[in-house]
Amino acid sequence: MSIDFTTLPSPCFVLEERLLRQNLQLIKGVMDEAGCQIILALKGFSMFSAFPIVREYLPGATASSLNEIKLINEYLEYPSHTYIPAYKDNEFDEVLERSSHITFNSLSQWNRFKDKVSAYNAAHPAASVSCGIRVNPQYSEVDTDMYNPCVPGSRLGVTRDHFGETLPEGIEGIHFHTLCENGSDVLERTLEALEARFGDLLHQAKWLNMGGGHLMTREGYDIPKLIQLVKRLKEKYQLEVILEPGSAIAWRTGYLTSTVLDIVNSQGIEVAILDTSFAAHMPDTLEMPYKPRILGAYHEPQAGKPTYRLGGMTCLAGDFMGDYSFDQPLEVGQTLVFDDMIHYTMVKTTTFNGVNLPSIGIFQQNGTFKLVKEYGYDSFKDRLS
Numbered sequence: 001m002s003i004d005f006t007t008l009p010s011p012c013f014v015l016e017e018r019l020l021r022q023n024l025q026l027i028k029g030v031m032d033e034a035g036c037q038i039i040l041a042l043k044g045f046s047m048f049s050a051f052p053i054v055r056e057y058l059p060g061a062t063a064s065s066l067n068e069i070k071l072i073n074e075y076l077e078y079p080s081h082t083y084i085p086a087y088k089d090n091e092f093d094e095v096l097e098r099s100s101h102i103t104f105n106s107l108s109q110w111n112r113f114k115d116k117v118s119a120y121n122a123a124h125p126a127a128s129v130s131c132g133i134r135v136n137p138q139y140s141e142v143d144t145d146m147y148n149p150c151v152p153g154s155r156l157g158v159t160r161d162h163f164g165e166t167l168p169e170g171i172e173g174i175h176f177h178t179l180c181e182n183g184s185d186v187l188e189r190t191l192e193a194l195e196a197r198f199g200d201l202l203h204q205a206k207w208l209n210m211g212g213g214h215l216m217t218r219e220g221y222d223i224p225k226l227i228q229l230v231k232r233l234k235e236k237y238q239l240e241v242i243l244e245p246g247s248a249i250a251w252r253t254g255y256l257t258s259t260v261l262d263i264v265n266s267q268g269i270e271v272a273i274l275d276t277s278f279a280a281h282m283p284d285t286l287e288m289p290y291k292p293r294i295l296g297a298y299h300e301p302q303a304g305k306p307t308y309r310l311g312g313m314t315c316l317a318g319d320f321m322g323d324y325s326f327d328q329p330l331e332v333g334q335t336l337v338f339d340d341m342i343h344y345t346m347v348k349t350t351t352f353n354g355v356n357l358p359s360i361g362i363f364q365q366n367g368t369f370k371l372v373k374e375y376g377y378d379s380f381k382d383r384l385s
Contacts, residue, residue: 003255003363005295006335009371010259011276011358013346015050017365019253023217024057027248030216030223031058034230036241039081041212042068044246044343048075049362049372054249060100062244066091069098079127081209081244083134083175085155087113096120096129103132103175103209107158107168114170132173132209133158139193140178142213144288147180160197172206174198179213181247184226187214191229207240208233214243217251247343255295256281256341256358260334261313270308271320272330276338277312279319280352284344291321295337298325306330314353351380 008014031038039060048071054061055076062081063069069080079100086105087095092113095102102117104110110133121128136157140150149156157176167174178190187210195202202208216223230241258276265271278285285292293299301307302325309322330336349357357375364370 003369005255005257005337008257008361008369009359009374010257010335011274011281012257012371013047013254013341013358013360014257014363014369015047015250015254015342015361016363017050017053018363020050020053020250021057021365023249023251023253024054026217026223027245028057030227034227034241035234036230036243038243038245040076040249041244041246042071043347044212045250046071046347047250047342047360049360051075066095066098069095073098081242092116093120099129100127101130101132101173101207101209103134103173104171105134105156105158107133107162110168110171114168118170130172130207131170132175132205132207133168133171134175134177135160135194135198137176137178137190137194137197139190141182141186141189142178142180144180146287148178150178163198163201165200167201167204173209174202174205174207175209175211177211177213179211181215181218182213183215183218183220184222184229188225188229191233202233202237202239205237205239207242208237209242209244212244212246212248214245215248215251216245217248250343252340254340254342254363256338256345258336258338260330260332260336263308263330263332266309269323270306271311272308272336273311273313274336275313276358277314277319277352277355278310278321279312279314279316280350280355281312281358282338282341282345283348283350285321286318292341293339294324295339296326297336301325310336313355316352351383354380356380 027038039062040054040058041062043064060078061072061076072080081101082099083103134157136159138150140148142148145151233241258274260272261275262273301323305325306329307323307325312319360373361371
């Protein structure tokens with residue numbers, strides 16, 4: 001069923017329910033066959049208006065802040081799997097009350113809070129919290145340093161030299177997160193490094209959380225290999241396996257609509273200025289960086305076709321992306337639609353320059369569009385003082 005994007009608000013994040021359900025069905029199939037838990041990572045997809053759909057397929061969710069924990073509790077109705085790089089004293093009691101699993105980033109953090117965990121579990125045996133430690137296997141195939149947690153001096157995870165021969169008393173789980181939109185072949189090589197350094201400790205653990213970055217919904221991903229790897233780990237170490245993908249859940253499930261506001265010629269380069277912003281609404285396109293795809297456009301310039309550099313509506317000089325070609329010249333008022341703009345995009349938007357945040361909507365399976373949220377001056381003002 002095609003979407004008439006010209007009838008939708010602009011700019012607007014548009015989730016396509018049919019595509020989200022396709023991803024979730026695939027992921028649930030992997031989870032069932034492998035006998036593991038696959039849970040939603042809110043850092044990649046926090047669109048809580050879609051959480052009732054997610055809850056039909058997945059058994060849990062993971063948070064990296066107290067606010068994400070609250071969103072999980074309220075809209076998914078689960079206690080949270082929680083990992084925060086450093087816990088705050090004034091928040092930790094509430095984190096405990098709202099979580100089923102808590103992963104600590106360092107041994108010093110565990111030592112700081114372990115007595116609170118012990119006291120809480122003694123007082124709430126039916127809702128006790130299982131604790132783990134994040135490890136750094138010192139192996140990652142992520143090319144961009146900003147997204148690589150294994151670079152020298154990384155603050156994320158504990159290297160093997162900080163452990164003795166046993167896991168600290170009270171620690172039941174081991175957690176690692178070193179992938180970023182990778183395949184199961186990368187996971188296989190990562191597990192070799194993990195087991196070489198932490199294999200003896202894995203035998204002592206009750207669960208292994210393999211973090212995110214498992215892009216199992218991308219075309220060409222070797223799903224049978226992932227299932228085989230999970231089954232092998234479970235059998236070898238007799239533990240529960242947990243995965244918490246961010247991108248895979250909402251991979252290619254939606255769009256960001258935009259409108260051409262102006263077209264200018266800048267020293268021989270045609271520039272189309274849009275009502276959205278790469279810096280404020282699509283920051284990963286500048287941070288990774290990557291070039292987003294546009295429906296109906298050529299991803300790279302084509303000789304003889306109208307070609308444009310696309311500019312955002314902020315005054316940041318670098319708020320642009322180029323260049324794209326089209327079959328016909330662009331016109332002011334024309335709709336342009338960026339593809340695959342739901343995961344790791346909506347969660348990173350800002351109101352820099354006072355630009356409005358894009359609206360949020362769902363194109364439902366019955367063919368109707370539901371506008372979920374609009375933003376205006378109050379949304380901008382509430383972030384300031």
